[in-house]
Amino acid sequence: MSTINIQSISDQELVNQYIHGNEPSLEELIRRHKSKIYTSIYLLVKDSYLAEDIFQDTFIKVINTLKAGRYNEEGKFLPWVIRIAHNLVIDHFRKVKRAPVVTTVEGFDIFEVIKFYDESTEDKIIREQTYQDLRGLIHHLPSEQKEVLIMRHYGDLSFKEISDITGVSINTALGRMRYALNNLRKMMLTRELSLKNN
Incomplete structure (x- = not known):
């Protein structure tokens, strides 16, 4: 790989190098994207052992x-892998005949998405309770x-990548996101009102 720093190489170039027999290129791709994948x-299956199994199966695929030379996702390695993982999760739930339940994990700060007004100390306390x-x-x-x-x-x-993975239009994906945020805001408002009335 000459003296080029492996971490500065694009995903696409790493894929090409791996296809041509350079094993460390795949290790770098996994290192780069393991956390997100x-x-x-995990957010879909809610079980760390099962998530690890599906992660391993994803990379086997x-x-x-x-x-086999069937990769043609030019410059889109991460969305491609997440699509594979997503399909394996769906396959798993089909096998066990139950719907996936999705929750978030520590560190996923949805409040970066939902913008809050300038808040008083009381509002801040309420928001922190809501966060829990x-x-x-x-x-x-x-x-x-x-x-x-x-x-x-x-x-x-x-949203383009989400629409590809989920098989819905970009507008549908945008709509689902908008509904999700609106529903969360409503639920949080209800929660805040009940806290203020207690």
């Missing part, structure tokens, strides 16, 4: 596809809204 899986219940609130969103919310704000995917 694993977390996207990635390796097999690359080695946020995972519970997200649990109440319809699954399509949870999915788009997580892919957009944790997986850092564009």
Whole structure:
């Protein structure tokens, strides 16, 4: 690989190098994207052991596809892998015949998405209490809204990528995101009112 720093090489170039027999290129791709891919899986399955299994299966599929010369996602490695992972999650739930339940994990700060007004100390305390219940609130969103919310704000995917992965139009993905945020705002407002009235 000459003296070029592997971390400065694009995903596409790493894919090309791996296809041509350079194993460390795949290790770098996994290192680069493991957190986002694993977390996207975990948020859907809510089980760390199962998420690890699906993550491993995802990369077995990635390796097999690359080695078979069937990769043609020019410059879109991460969305492609997340799409594979998403399909494996769906396959898993089909096998166990139950719907996926999505919640968030520590560190996923939805409040970066939902902008708050200038707040007084009282409002700040209420917001912090609301934050404690946020995972519970997200649990109440319809699954399509949870999915788009997580892919957009944790997986850092564009709405185009989300529409490709979920098989819906960009407008539908945008609509689901808008509904998810509106529903969360309503639930949080209800929660704040009940806290103020107690």
